[in-house]
Amino acid sequence: MNSTDLSVLKAAVDWLKSGHRVAIATVVQTWGSAPRPIGSWLAIRDDGQVTGSVSGGCVEDDLIRRVQAEILTRDLPEMVVYGVSQKEAARFGLPCGGTLRLLVEPKPELDVLEAILASISSHQITSRTVDLSTGKSKLESGNRNEAFICNDKLMKTTYGPRWRMVIIGAGQLSLYTADFALASDFEVIVIDPRDEYAEGINREHIQFIKGMPDDVLLEIGVDSHTAVVALTHDPKLDDMALMEALKSPAFYVGALGSRVNTQKRKDRLLEFDVTQEQVERLHGPVGLFIGALTPPEIAVSILAEVIAVKYGIPIPKKNLNKEKPDR
Structure with missing residues (x-):
């Protein structure tokens, strides 16, 4: 709804x-x-x-x-x-x-x-x-x-409940992504445990939770109308959250990073309690390739991909073997 x-x-x-x-x-x-x-x-x-x-x-x-x-x-x-x-x-x-x-x-x-x-x-x-x-x-x-x-x-x-976007990380890109998600009628939750982001994102209608992302995901419950987007660029935070998100019914799971780093992340995840099938659910580099360079442009590419997946639109497969611009 x-x-x-x-x-x-x-x-x-x-x-x-x-x-x-x-x-x-x-x-x-x-x-x-x-x-x-x-x-x-x-x-x-x-x-x-x-x-x-x-x-x-x-x-x-x-x-x-x-x-x-x-x-x-x-x-x-x-x-x-x-x-x-x-x-x-x-x-x-x-x-x-x-x-x-x-x-x-x-x-x-x-x-x-x-x-x-x-x-x-x-x-x-x-x-x-x-x-x-x-x-x-x-x-x-x-x-x-x-x-x-x-x-x-x-x-x-x-x-049913509103479509929901959970964003890992409270940096500048997260701010733009949260704003575009709100405009697209998503409920938005931002998670970040770092002290420098303790004040959270000062935006009305955005829920900020200070805590470890994997623990918070388990607490809030991730269902089939939830998208999880990891944007900290810190493996200690992103990977732990992705481990839980990929095992959940989330309709979309994406992570920031280059093609080379995305492949390395997938290899790391396979060393933990994540199956090959679950790892292949990861959208990385996050967002559609539209030549985006700035944080707001990257945020647009992220929302475009999330919305496409939400409506069942096929996403072109990303070649992780060649290093190209993220989006």
Whole structure:
């Protein structure tokens, strides 16, 4: 779940707890060009307060009016469609004649929303199935590969924690990498035990942990939505963290270093409790080769590679036998 949809969930829980009536709208289908993906959320309070987005601002005003005037008085979920005709698409400002189909739930269940929020907080993935004939929801364990489903009987969607980037080292490159990761909607944790970085990175929304990276990785738990990037250039810190990261379900593990040093690192790791298969998961030199030279450019190359792996885009294999620029 991205930060926008997570904020919608938190707001809906708070509003329901305070006694407001709340409707939740979910994007269930799009045709043509659509600014928000399927599964995006919008919460509307009975007084017109709104959080989130389903169209980037095209239909929200009309949806708020309809929810306040009609939908909040009903008991069952209702399907709302915008942009059926070119004329209507133009009226609501949907790009390229796009069409948007929304499921609006006028009585979301507080206990269900709280359970989803709790599972996200504990880094669990949860599937919710809504029975459209009753409006009731059923929760069960889910996985990120489950497809979104919506038909005339039910809607099934999956909620999970935000994608997370753990950065080993608190130097200048880490700062730029953390900033770009935040902009890309990652939760960011920076780990560094060194006294000279004891104050941490002075950035809002970045969690700094002073401690040995391998110990901290075990403490925070690394799962399949976590990327681990080692950027200290100090084998004593990077290698210990990589040993734990490569044995974890992390979807991406990368380390700073030249091609020659990356091969040496892989050879060292094989001397410890790391298998050949696990070592081959290491992305090194970290980042896509784009000719980057400066710290911000290298940070861009790192985020580009992490995002590509996140979405399953093939990464060109790096030749460690020739010494070339890192990226």
